[in-house]
Amino acid sequence: MALIVQKFGGTSVGTIERIKTIAEKVQRFRNDGHDVVVVVSAMSGETNRLVGLAREIQEHPAPGEMDVLLSTGEQVTISLLSMALQELGCPAVSYTGWQISIRTDSHHNKARIQEIDTEAVKKDLGEGRVVVVAGFQGIDECGRITTLGRGGSDTTAVALAAALEADECQIYTDVDGVYTTDPRVVEGARRLDKITFEEMLEMASLGSKVLQIRSVEFAGKYNVTLRVLHSFEEGPGTLITLEEQDEMEQPAVSGIAFNRDEAKLTIKGVPDIPGVASRILGPISRANIEVDMIVQNVSADQTTDFTFTVHRSDYQRAMDVLQKTCNDLGAREYDGDNKIAKVSIVGVGMRSHAGVATRMFEALAAEGINIQIISTSEIKVSVVIAEKYLELAVRALHSAFELDQEPVSGR
Template structure:
């Protein structure tokens, strides 16, 4: 049995005409001899509408009932698409998370998939040619609906592909694929034909919104090649796959990412002793605030400064937390800066090439962009800069790393 998974986002299912377009793509898969598992998001705007209602009904919505509410957006999509498919004679069936089941943890609003009943899916595929699965949702061991967090439909798609060992996994979206950087910021940006999981992970965590980061982790863990492509064009898109040694030499850097939703917080002159970092970040993590960059430089005279970045929406709460633990860590002061942004260069190629960092810093220097913080991972270098320079920096780096030309492959 040849199986293809196709996942469509909210803009791809917004209304009858777009669903017809989706159906024609599904039909192409059938014509090629595949059984097709279609994963759908809620129609564009529906999830936000439900969340808006929840906030109207409760100042602090209960997460369990919130999930019971928002899953209905996807449930409407899959039933409507199944009606459409069946009316055209296709043997289709809609499936909510609990009907498969897609079993998850009970961490409502950010549940993680535990297991998917592969045998049942294969059984259903014996009698049906198209299974229409609700994205973003699952069911916990108590039989309550759960959701996987924003963008979770990508994860549903990849997880289903992994579970049934699908031959093809396509994530349809409203852009043509993964680009070297955001084309709205840099007109020289190029679509990549190929990118490897690690690069995609770093890009996703650095502001590229093409794929949900957890879906990429899933794809990497189960080695599911994922094709990201547009619902609205015939472009073959970008294949996200394993690193391929043969192509390693092609390109040092495969993409420039950036994120404006950042602010810097520095805790000055804390005692350089065990437990200080744990106290600070433990208190922040307890409030479920995501900390991005963390920098601690060498200490002077037994004191050090601790700097990190958080999303702007989390700043006030973060400052309140720091005020609370201030005595404990004996800090001199806490300062912050909201006019900052993050730019990153990402590429597995940098492992084998020296000089990536200096090229990056020089390119920024040439444009008079001051670097406020630097952080590195194995395949990424990130600089925090003044927000007003972000477009300039992205374009300069794009040119400096030779991305401004036709590309064959990225990794």
């Protein structure tokens, strides 16, 4: 007997058949005695169809009208899922964003939720109804429709779970949980039963895109228990929780994340004077290029080498900016490489385990993989290597940290 918020994305409700299947799943939870609130996205393809219509009219449609348009997608889904539930004899009622006052700021296309009025939802739950809520959308203080941006339905689900003080927020996806790494790269990749919010954030931002970062941050902030599950297969999924202090056996590393979306730029022989970093990155930032890793080495001869990474699609623009900076600063030279990959080991356990980084470097060295950049945070060590070694590196690390073996504590 729990209060559960379930979120189904566009693929899970992409056809009438799938909507019916989801309705059956929801009904099973209700028949087990749970109160269920369902958050849904637009049927897959619908948002693109609507965007296509708008683009035929305007290259850059007004964000406010775009939100009026896009929000119809979820509205279609909530009515269809409610019908499917009713067809099964399961009482259900739909709510758009404005109908339960999902109040947001006025940043159309990327609004942030400020408040939710849960009174009507609680009343419906109390009367035995399943409540079906449109994800992704809200309303600002002027009564205009807003949308939350990509992955916004996850955020709606987490925000609702927080507002309702739900026991669990279940995010249904096309994978059956969070893995130690990408199973397409490492055959022995294993589903994690549990992961902490912090680890999930590092995994997600590093390329294991199961959940939207914003919704995980949100869940962590409001202490909402998240669970990632497969929409159409049975299984326990992966639970995402606050770090549990009482677990004796914390493995050092929970997973291996990676991406190959980045490119590396280096400027060499820069005069080593205060303010030089901002003189290098300022022009990059003003060109609207986002920077990920930044590494600066001290040097003996009063000059320094400065390296940073950008998204690969910004590589050429960043090189052009850097050329000018190189001249302005009187630096010796600059170069770049867009054939790189970033590999990271992530785990809250590494806080208390010494030697994790060393073990990582040794594993890579054993395979003859050269490390170009190293960057660390409290629960993560990232390295940049040549792209061609990516799969080899991930497999080597997965094995070195024994991630293919079930941990003793069941973690």
